[in-house]
Amino acid sequence: MGNPKAFLTIKRKEAGYRPVNERIYDYGEVEQTLNEEDRQLQASRCMECGVAFCHWSCPLGNKQPEWQDALYKGKWKEAYKLLVATDDFPEFTGRVCPALCEKGCVLNKIGEPVTIRENEAAIIEKAFAEGYITPQMPKIRNGKKVAVIGSGPSGLACANRLNRKGYTVTVFEKDEKPGGLLRYGIPDFKLNKSVIDRRIKLMKEEGIIFKCSVEVGKQIKAAKLLNEYDAICIAIGSGVPRDLKVEGRNLKGIYFALDLLKQQNRVIAGCPIPEEDRISAKGKKVLVIGGGDTGSDCVGTSIRQGATEVTQIEIMPKPPVDYNPDTPWPYYPMILKTSSSHKEGCNRRWLLDTKRFIGENGIVKKVEVVEVEWEKDEAGHPQLKRTNRSEIIEADLVLLAMGFVHPVYEGLLEELGVKLDARKNVEVVDGKSSVDKVFAAGDSAFGASLVVKAIASGRKTASKIDEYVKNIK
The missing domain is CATH 1.10.1060.10 (Alpha-helical ferredoxin)
Structure with a gap:
């Protein structure tokens, strides 16, 4: 000290x-x-x-x-x-x-x-x-090959660890560039994409192979990978958004949060987007449904696009400010989080549930919301109770940012023979799936979470793959 x-x-x-x-x-x-x-x-x-x-x-x-x-x-x-x-x-x-x-x-x-x-x-x-950081090539290659499906934080971490151990690693990415939600889901105002490019360049120099615009299960069969590689790591994330199936959901002007965020990141990167496909908040009243980080990113993006007004609503109660006795130190405190985007101009409200979308000529114009209350049952579990108090919020652009459901892999994993449970989720225990050679890391294994947890999972899965391959007779 x-x-x-x-x-x-x-x-x-x-x-x-x-x-x-x-x-x-x-x-x-x-x-x-x-x-x-x-x-x-x-x-x-x-x-x-x-x-x-x-x-x-x-x-x-x-x-x-x-x-x-x-x-x-x-x-x-x-x-x-x-x-x-x-x-x-x-x-x-x-x-x-x-x-x-x-x-x-x-x-x-x-x-x-x-x-x-x-x-x-x-x-x-x-x-x-x-210049402390230079390409670190493994001293020897062990002759073993691993395929990593997905180039988000968990996939990159898994590939990086295995490459350092001497494996020949190929990363398959369905989008045009590596990075997963680091590149396409996080706005540039939080993570400039040159930072990702710099790291990918280094990883390529260290011998990792990237194959982009290749979706496993479509452009290349998963069974082919099983035959050609000693192990496969599934790191495709958990990008299936939670939907809101209420009256008026089919109106134009209602999008999932990632529709906006991915498109805006591509626009900044110079990708051509037809004008008729553009999602723009310019001159519009925007309603963001969902109070998490993704919703916050939608707020910041909408403001930069020129929204006239941005409102963010959340079904949960407003968290305490500064201290929450339910999450005492040293646990992560569940307290009010105010992001840089919120400070740029946003009306934030809590305890509101979406009842219906109201449109004109097929385009959303208003949203009816109802106040809710949370009560605990006899077992102490919180229960949602809707009140009769409702109101109308004007909005001609609605962004659904209510989190993600556990990934659905029917095509990819059923082709590999991986057992699925009733919700179509893969059975993964400690990084290893129910099929020989097949592993999973990050959000694809445990659902949507933090970048830091995905990196940790990728590192752990790499260790499990190394252990598995070394024990092959």
Whole structure:
């Protein structure tokens, strides 16, 4: 612990966001950066606790106290090596992770945790800038081949780990470029796509093969992969959105959140989108249904497209501000989260359920919502109760951001012979499916979750694949 009194004398300092009246006119990353001196001072605040709850809170098991100390002492290269020992892609987690580690930081007890996420991003960017990061080729190839289906965070992590172990890895991606929802689901104002391109370029230089615009089960048969590869990792994510089947759902102007987000990311990337297919919030009153991160991304995107008004509704109660006794430290606190997009101008409301969509000439114009209440039954389980209090919200663009259902794989996995349960979900235990050679990682294994959890799952699945292949007689 380089400075045992730093947490007492140095206040938490965040880089903050670019000014609202500047950032809403572009898709550049909203978050700013601190200079190196300030960043090292922030790292000095780490108390190097005997029981490091930041480490405990992190799905990757990052060793935050160790690399914080190295950063404080100006040993950037050492900090980088400690960081990437557990995290394959700090440039992603340093930007889009909700910082579970900071919620577990002891200093969060006084509301001033160490700026772990920002420090993490600073270390990896310094490493790229200073040339610490160069292609790391495996010393020898083991002659074994693995196919990874999907190039989101779990697929990339699995491919990266296996490549380092000497496997020849081929990643199959149905979209035109690698990255999965990192590229197509997260707005550029949170994660600039050049950051993904930089990492993919490095992975290619290290020997990983990427085959894009190839959907397994269509352009190439899954059974063919079973014959040609020693193992297969399914990492296709959980991109099936939850629908809202109420009166008027078939009206024009109602879209799933990812329809908007994917298209806007493609527009920024220069992909030609026919004008008649464009989803635009320009000059419209937008209603976002769903209060999570995806809904927040829709808010920010709609504002940048020129919406006249944006409202976001949520069926759940408004979370407590600052502290929730139901989720005490060091657990992740279920409290009100206000994103950079919310700060750009958004009317947020809670305890509202959608009753019906109202249209004119086949186009949505209004949405009737009803107030709800949550009560607990005798067993203590929350139960939804609809009231008779309803109202009309004007909206000529509606975005459904209510999360995702567990992925449905009938075509792909039935072709592989994987057993499906009643909901058409694959049976996966500890990364291994019910079929020989077939593994699953990330959201495709456990449902929609965080990028950091997907990376952790990809790493774990890579270890299971390595163990499996080595035990083949």
